Every structure is written in structure tokens, then in C-alpha cells.
Amino acid sequence: MIFFEIFWTFLKIGIFTFGGGAAMVALIQNEVTVSHQWLTQKEFTDILAVSQMTPGPIGINTATYTGYTAIFNAGHPAWVAVVGSLIATLAVIILPVILMILTVKMLQRFQTNRYVQSVMTVLRLTVVGIIASAALVLVNADSFGVPALSLHFVASIVIFMIVFVLSIKKFNPVYLMLGAGFAGMLLYGWF
Amino acid sequence: MIKYCDLFWSFFKIGTFTIGGGYAMIPLMERELVDRQQWLSRQDFLDQVALSQSLPGILAVNMAAGVGYRIRGVRGSVAAIVGNIIMPVIFILSLAVLYRLFRHNAAVEHFFMGVRPAAVALIAAPVFKLAKSAQIGWMSCWIPILCALLIWLWGVNPIFIILASVALGLATGWLNKKTDAQ
Numbered sequence: 001m002i003f004f005e006i007f008w009t010f011l012k013i014g015i016f017t018f019g020g021g022a023a024m025v026a027l028i029q030n031e032v033t034v035s036h037q038w039l040t041q042k043e044f045t046d047i048l049a050v051s052q053m054t055p056g057p058i059g060i061n062t063a064t065y066t067g068y069t070a071i072f073n074a075g076h077p078a079w080v081a082v083v084g085s086l087i088a089t090l091a092v093i094i095l096p097v098i099l100m101i102l103t104v105k106m107l108q109r110f111q112t113n114r115y116v117q118s119v120m121t122v123l124r125l126t127v128v129g130i131i132a133s134a135a136l137v138l139v140n141a142d143s144f145g146v147p148a149l150s151l152h153f154v155a156s157i158v159i160f161m162i163v164f165v166l167s168i169k170k171f172n173p174v175y176l177m178l179g180a181g182f183a184g185m186l187l188y189g190w191f
Numbered sequence: 192m193i194k195y196c197d198l199f200w201s202f203f204k205i206g207t208f209t210i211g212g213g214y215a216m217i218p219l220m221e222r223e224l225v226d227r228q229q230w231l232s233r234q235d236f237l238d239q240v241a242l243s244q245s246l247p248g249i250l251a252v253n254m255a256a257g258v259g260y261r262i263r264g265v266r267g268s269v270a271a272i273v274g275n276i277i278m279p280v281i282f283i284l285s286l287a288v289l290y291r292l293f294r295h296n297a298a299v300e301h302f303f304m305g306v307r308p309a310a311v312a313l314i315a316a317p318v319f320k321l322a323k324s325a326q327i328g329w330m331s332c333w334i335p336i337l338c339a340l341l342i343w344l345w346g347v348n349p350i351f352i353i354l355a356s357v358a359l360g361l362a363t364g365w366l367n368k369k370t371d372a373q
Contacts, residue, residue, distance in 0.1 A: 016350045020213055020250045022317055026342065026349045034346060046303055049310035050286055055210050056279020059249035064280050068287045082284060089280060093272065096248025100256040101268060103246060114368060119360030120245055124325040126356040128318060129338025135315035136343040143307040156308040163312035174210045177309050184305015185298055
């Protein structure tokens with residue numbers, strides 16, 4: 001039953017996400033392209049690109065879109081896929097929300113708790129690695145083109161480096177993504 | 192009395208007009224909730240930000256859940272969350288449908304060929320900023336590097352890394368407690 005599988009998968013993703021949307025990307029990627037193979041790497045990268053260009057939290061956008069595409073790929077009609085995407089979205093937020101409400105209600109001194117502090121110290125280190133792994137997995141032939149030294153490959157490396165530097169310099173990601181997209185249309189459309 | 196629809200509307204604006212995820216929403220939330228509506232003191236807001244970052248989940252949704260609950264209980268929290276995500280969900284679903292229809296169009300294909308490496312760069316960039324704010328030095332940099340390699344090369348599920356981190360954190364907390372007691 002795909003609805004149950006989607007719910008259970010995104011329930012896990014939600015409760016194990018520490019460190020925001022980028023860390024969630026690594027978890028979603030592992031579950032949907034490796035464990036379940038609901039999506040190809042290429043589809044996942046496209047979903048990620050769209051999630052970064054549209055309003056809203058990246059985790060919500062990616063969960064909603066992945067839920068839709070996974071159900072659609074399994075051969076169900078579009079309306080079933082819409083229901084599936086809403087189930088994925090609900091699943092990804094439900095446990096963290098319950099935990100947040102309980103914490104605000106009961107633990108006045110949550111931040112100063114010894115165990116919370118030492119767990120956070122370790123997580124701050126490992127989450128950096130988890131986010132780095134998401135980026136590393138995405139550096140593949142689907143995103144960067146083959147063979148090496150083709151126009152697609154060279155242009156992808158250049159686009160990657162420009163966007164990387166400008167993003168560190170706090171350029172608006174929407175303009176960066178739109179710029180990269182139009183650069184692609186010009187380069188690959190004309191040559 | 193703050194109404195549910197006021198909460199919904201404030202988070203609706205924040206969710207609909209921020210692109211770039213949770214971290215981009217924090218300054219907007221501060222302006223709307225602390226300065227304009229004055230529903231929370233700045234200290235309460237900052238506490239909520241720290242809490243939202245410490246607990247699992249999506250940062251923006253955690254913020255909506257915590258702020259909504261502080262102001263109007265469980266129903267307030269539901270109103271804030273739904274307000275925060277309703278437009279993004281509608282928007283992304285429309286795009287999912289459109290992408291299915293047009294993905295074999297040449298211009299769309301070229302657009303995505305350009306955008307894919309940029310999407311990867313946007314994931315890679317925060318790694319260095321986070322590494323700096325986590326104060327990772329030469330002594331501790333092997334931990335994130337090992338985690339990245341385990342997931343990337345050996346296909347370890349990131350969930351196991353998280354579970355191991357929590358276990359290690361609890362163990363060090365317990366050991367520190369013992370040494371403090373002595």
C-alpha cells in the first residue's frame with residue numbers, strides 16, 4: 001500500500017531531520033532514490049531545483065513534490081498523487097510539531113538541560129557532514145553531464161562555481177537559479 | 192484576544208512571500224510577530240528560534256508550531272502552520288503538474304540543464320557557513336568528513352548517523368555528569 005509506505009517514510013524523515021532543509025535533502029534523497037527508488041536521481045535534482053525557486057520552506061516543498069511524483073510514477077492518476085503529496089507533507093511535520101508543543105508546554109528549561117546541550121554539540125558536527133553528503137551525491141552525471149569536456153559538462157562546472165561563490169556572498173537564490181536556467185536555455189538552445 | 196485568523200494571516204504572509212527556506216523566514220517573523228503585532232517579547236522569540244533549531248523537523252514549521260502554541264494553544268499552532276505552508280503546497284503542486292506536461296519541451300529541458308548544477312551549489316554553499324558557526328577546527332573536522340563519506344561512498348542511511356550522534360551526545364552528557372559530581 002503506497003500511501004502507508006509514503007506516510008511511514010516521511011514520518012521517519014521528519015523526526016530525523018536536524019539542521020533545516022539542506023539536511024532534510026540528504027534524508028529524502030536516501031529514502032526516495034536509494035531505499036525505495038520511487039524517483040531517479042535526475043528527477044530528484046529537478047525537484048530540488050524547483051523547491052529552491054518557489055516560496056516556502058524547502059523541506060515542505062521537497063516533501064510535497066516528492067510525494068506527488070512518487071505516487072505518479074507508481075502509475076496512479078494525478079488526483080491520487082495529489083492526495084499522496086498531502087499525506088507526505090502531513091507525515092513530515094506531524095511528529096516534530098507534537099514534540100515542539102510538548103516541549104514548549106513542559107520543559108521551561110529545555111535549552112539549559114545537560115543532555116540536550118551535549119546532544120546538540122555532537123549534532124552540530126555531524127549535520128555538517130550530512131549536508132555535505134547531500135551535495136556530494138548530487139554531483140553526478142545527471143546533473144553535470146557526460147562525457148567530460150563536453151559543452152554540458154564544462155558549462156555545468158562553471159555554473160556550479162559561480163552560483164557557489166555568489167550564494168556564499170548572500171545573493172538572492174531565486175535570481176541565481178533563474179540566471180542559471182536562462183544561461184542553460186541560451187547555451188544549449190543555440191549551440 | 193488574538194484571533195486564529197490573525198495568526199493564520201501573519202504566517203500566511205511569511206510563508207507565501209519568502210523564498211529560500213526557513214533561515215530566510217526568521218527576520219521576517221521577527222518583524223511581523225515582535226515588532227508589528229507585538230505578540231511575543233524579543234526574548235521569547237529568540238528562545239523559540241533556539242528551540243526550533245534544537246528540535247527535529249523543518250525550521251519554519253517548528254517556528255509556526257511553537258509561536259502559535261505560545262499565543263493560542265494547540266489550535267493556534269495549527270492555524271499558524273496551515274497559514275505558513277498552504278500557499279507553498281498549492282504552488283509546488285501546480286508546478287509538479289506543469290513539469291510533467293512540459294519536461295520534454297526543449298526549452299524547459301535546457302532550463303533544467305542549467306539549473307541542476309546551480310541547485311547543487313545552493314546545497315553545497317551552507318556547508319562551509321555551518322562548519323564555521325559550529326566552530327569546526329582541525330581537531331574535529333574528521334567527524335563531519337567521516338559522516339559525509341559514510342553516506343556518500345558507502346550508502347549509509349543518514350538516519351543512522353543521527354541516531355549515533357544522539358547516542359554519543361547522551362553518553363558524553365552522562366559522563367560529564369559523573370565527572371562533575373566527583
